[in-house]
Amino acid sequence: MKPYLTEILNKAFTKIAGEPLNAPINIEKPRDASHGDAATNLAMTLAGRLKKAPRKIAEELVDALEYDSTHITDVEIAGPGFINFRFADGWLFNQLSDIIASGSDYGKTDGAKGKKVLIEFVSANPTGPLTVGHGRNAVLGDTIARLLEWTGADVQREYYFNNAGRQMRLLGQSVYTRYAQQHGVDCELPEGGYEGEYIGDIAAGLKEAYGDGLLQKEPTDAIFKEAAESAIFDDIKKTLGRMQIEMDSYFNEHTLYESGDIESVVNRLRDKDLVYDADGAVWFKTTEFGKEKDTVLIKSIGEPTYRLPDIAYHINKLDRGYDLCIDIFGADHIATYPDVVSAVKALGYDADRIDVQVYQFVSIVKDGIPFKMSTRKANFVTLDELMDEVGSDVTRFFFLMRTPGTHLEFDIAEAKEAGEKNPVYYLQYAHARIQSILRKAAEEYPEILTQDTDLSNLTHETEINLIKLLLQFPETNETAAKHREPHRLIAYLNDIAAQFHKFYHDCRILGEPANVASARTSLLKAVVTVMANGLTILGISAPDKM
RNA sequence: GCGCCCGUAGCUCAGUUGGAUAGAGCGUUAGAUUCCGGUUCUAAAGGCCGGGGGUUCGACUCCCUCCGGGCGCACCA
Secondary structure: OOHHHHHHHHHHHHHHHOOOOOOOOOOOOOOOHHHHHHEEHHHHHHHHHHHOOOHHHHHHHHOOOOOOOOOEEEEEEEOOOOEEEEOOOHHHHHHHHHHHHHHHOOOOOOOOOOOOOEEEEOOOOOOOOOOOHHHOOOOOOHHHHHHHHHOOOEEEEEEEOOOOOOOHHHHHHHHHHHHHHOOOOOOOOOOOOOOOHHHHHHHHHHHHHHOOOOOOOOOOHHHHHHHHHHHHHHHHHHHHOOOOOOOOEEEOHHHHHHHOOOHHHHHHHHHOOOOEEEEEEEEEEEEOOOOOOOOOEEEOOOOOHHHHHHHHHHHHHHOOOEEEEEEEEEHHHHHHHHHHHHHHHHOOOOHHHHHEEOOOOOEEEEOOOOEOOOOOOEEEEHHHHHHHHHHHHHHHHHHHOOOOOEEEHHHHHHHHHHHHHHHHHHHHHHHHHHHHHHHHHHHHHHHHHOOOOHHHOOOHHHHHHHHHHHHOHHHHHHHHHOOOOOOOHHHHHHHHHHHHHHHHHHOOOOOOOOOHHHHHHHHHHHHHHHHHHHHHHHHOOOOOOO
């Protein structure tokens, strides 16, 4: 409907102004249904350009407006100069048929068609199981990816990790310690070593495979680190799988060294006179980009800081030809990405192709008290533990229901008892209930499966409102994808469920005349389509029975 | 001290690129339905949108300032 309204408004403008508009027209759904189904503020925005009162412009526009009465039944001017439109029922019925015909494709748009997108998320180093803290990142990243896919983008999910460095060294040594202890050797974890039980499990695995054959090895021997990395990564992938998340690629930071990308970035920045040596270290002139201090890229001991591979990684992604590279970052990384953007820009890339989404931290409340999680100290709640309690659907829903930009207080106890009172059930229940009605309707009215349905039997206000709501699904997906905010979709599905229940209350199917039952059944097919498609985007199941 | 995020109903939160009378859920109160599926619906009460300035036809939304909370400001990742 929007393209149509835009078209007729453009024509009307040309008629009254003698020139084309050449400006976007804002069309939105009024908050108050009494203001119609769509409204534009065009007359108000034109007040300056035409040097006339908004209401006067609105009158001229409406006089000049030519519209198809099978689409629109009413046009009126209201308030300071809004032009309100009311849709024709016949048009709504046609749209409803389209929804049913589109089925599992309904809601897909071409807003991001042809775009190659790489979305990097999770990216936890393999030092331990994924925790509730990683959950928000993982679920947000995956759901944003799904939203972009529904708007036509070609999306690649990538997990970036680093299996070198101090933390991984400590991890290997910790495995050695447990391995030795399991053979009766009296030794202790290195300072800052990993205390989690899973370290013992990995050690036990080595014991089973090699007996005591590894006791002679040094604690720093690669075999311990590699065993740990492999076991932990298997776990991480399993956990992600339980959450319906599958990565397309895993990118090891190390490859940036092997390929020479790291060196190349430093040299290219040096060529631009943005890098210099001082105090034995290599510095990036971030003061050129408005920062108070320059930033170390390579420490005096010759090891790069994490910023350097970060920059190289982003250059690498852009060189791989993605139109858009999205990063899902926790709030603690908020200060680092400006450096990456600065470097990328300085090297001649379009920084708009990098989109960093920062979400606020999840604070954990366990047994009524907040506590700080630490992977090293084994003081955490794993995602697996959480899913054992509440399942994948509730877990995903919990992380998605709020704006990414605000803090999420995750009360473990509340999530565990969430069960029946959790809002996700409101959506799933609506879906299951509709499926049940459809099953019963098919039994009672076998003829509606074969006959054409006359949708004009949908006359109740609740029915019409429901159709109008269903039609907002594609736009909701567009908006949610554009803003990278899945919670908008949740809010919409909530509206759908509520509006359906209103319908359920007002309009019956079983026991009604066949023509009415048939039309209402069609309506419910469309509702169930939107609900199922919406839940699919969220990665949440849409059960037929509960 | 500097930078970023947040402050909306008793609680948890929405609020589309600045739009018309600021919404929902939970909780409270009063009703309806007892049904096609137990988790349903309707209504009421509840608000100086943290405070104060500014921008304009119009501000929860944009700018400035103050207050309050969180996070980040390493030759750690």
